[in-house]
Amino acid sequence: MGYSSLGSGPTGENGAAYRPVEVSVAATVLYMSETPAEYEVTVVGGGPAGLTAALYTTRLGHETAVVDRGGGRAAMMADTHNVIGVTEDVSGPAFLETALEQVTGYGADHYRDFVSDAERTDEGRIRLSAGDVTIDTERVVLATGFTDGRPDPPAPRTARGLHYCLHCDAYMLADAPVYVMGTGSSAAHVAMIMLNFTDEVDLLLNGDDPEWDEDTDRQLRAHPVEVIHEEVTGVENDDEGWLEAMEFADGTGREYRGGFAMYGSEYNTDLAEQLGCALNDDSTVAVDDHGATSVEGVYAVGDLTPGHNQVPTAMGEGARAGIDIHYDLREFPKSLDELEAGGAVGAGDVPGMSDRLRRHARQHEGNVATSEAAEAADD
Numbered sequence: 001m002g003y004s005s006l007g008s009g010p011t012g013e014n015g016a017a018y019r020p021v022e023v024s025v026a027a028t029v030l031y032m033s034e035t036p037a038e039y040e041v042t043v044v045g046g047g048p049a050g051l052t053a054a055l056y057t058t059r060l061g062h063e064t065a066v067v068d069r070g071g072g073r074a075a076m077m078a079d080t081h082n083v084i085g086v087t088e089d090v091s092g093p094a095f096l097e098t099a100l101e102q103v104t105g106y107g108a109d110h111y112r113d114f115v116s117d118a119e120r121t122d123e124g125r126i127r128l129s130a131g132d133v134t135i136d137t138e139r140v141v142l143a144t145g146f147t148d149g150r151p152d153p154p155a156p157r158t159a160r161g162l163h164y165c166l167h168c169d170a171y172m173l174a175d176a177p178v179y180v181m182g183t184g185s186s187a188a189h190v191a192m193i194m195l196n197f198t199d200e201v202d203l204l205l206n207g208d209d210p211e212w213d214e215d216t217d218r219q220l221r222a223h224p225v226e227v228i229h230e231e232v233t234g235v236e237n238d239d240e241g242w243l244e245a246m247e248f249a250d251g252t253g254r255e256y257r258g259g260f261a262m263y264g265s266e267y268n269t270d271l272a273e274q275l276g277c278a279l280n281d282d283s284t285v286a287v288d289d290h291g292a293t294s295v296e297g298v299y300a301v302g303d304l305t306p307g308h309n310q311v312p313t314a315m316g317e318g319a320r321a322g323i324d325i326h327y328d329l330r331e332f333p334k335s336l337d338e339l340e341a342g343g344a345v346g347a348g349d350v351p352g353m354s355d356r357l358r359r360h361a362r363q364h365e366g367n368v369a370t371s372e373a374a375e376a377a378d379d
């Protein structure tokens, strides 16, 4: 395998293709010449799901790369809610910066890049092509998330009155006048759900026709939600940019402190589709309990897959996939069949981790091996 020869960072087959450059969050960006970089595991997407998968595969001894273009849903969090141990004043970008420092600190490589193409190579690996790097990898974790459909302007500011995460932000709007914007059944349901938090909920059609089904319509009529048909023509914010009120085409105005836009999700499934992964009817990527897709060696985690779209669930899925990949890739113990074919494992065959990651682990704070012992082990 290519990774076993990685003495001081990933190389192409000719062993000298990349120039490491340090950037602000201690991530290492490696620029490519002609030959692909080689990794055991490559994670596409550096949100909570992808970075957790990378944390596990790196700490479990597998040469891992993260390729991430930046942005994504976690980066939109003004405050972080529902993540136990993380205080709410931590913003999404700060949360991600710490996470990336952790992952690269354990020895993963990070590329700030957009992966546009994915294909199976003749050798059975997966080749990922990004702007500045091409990677051949044994396993790939797709953690590319989705993009929220947004209302046309004028609209409140994101995270200052315009929200996309019910389970995160409904709590902040308890007892406040609230809107839900959208025309489908999901908008109608979210409006009714908000009655668990406040008694002032309007459903804004913003000049469009309702599209919810008949049952939803009956349900909605039996709940104290006011449906407003008029187009939104203006938004008023307070000095801190938080929503105070909206104006409508008929000249009326209503006070709101916040609400949710329900205009669907565009799943970032391009790479999954290029690799032939099965999708569900709602366009999420179909996975088993460990995040394995229908295509061998390809995993998907986080918002890209079915389930609650939350940081803790994304992290849990990343962890499960990372551990499953480790079970799949780890060298020892050899099975009885392997031992019969290849003989007993000799002292020179262990440990199974690459030299580079072992060195990283030995240098990491809390490692029990002393530097003297580490030097002795090198001799």
Ligand SMILES: Cc1cc2nc3c(=O)[nH]c(=O)nc-3n(C[C@H](O)[C@H](O)[C@H](O)COP(=O)(O)OP(=O)(O)OC[C@H]3O[C@@H](n4cnc5c(N)ncnc54)[C@H](O)[C@@H]3O)c2cc1C
Residues within 6 Å of the ligand: 044, 045, 046, 047, 048, 049, 050, 067, 068, 069, 070, 071, 072, 073, 074, 075, 076, 077, 078, 079, 080, 081, 082, 083, 113, 114, 115, 116, 143, 144, 145, 146, 148, 158, 159, 163, 164, 165, 168, 268, 271, 301, 302, 303, 304, 308, 309, 310, 311, 312, 314
């Ligand atoms: C405004 C807002 C506030 C939220 N607040 C909370 C909260 O307080 N608590 C909570 O638990 N949840 C919150 N959520 C939900 C949470 O952000 C998501 O559930 C979580 O980020 C999903 O993680 P992910 O890693 O799957 O996806 P993302 O965080 O979306 O990360 C996906 C990453 O993949 C990258 N990417 C995509 N395609 C490619 C490609 N081809 N090549 C390279 N990179 C690629 C993206 O740029 C992005 O960096 C919020 C969501 C929003 C929109």
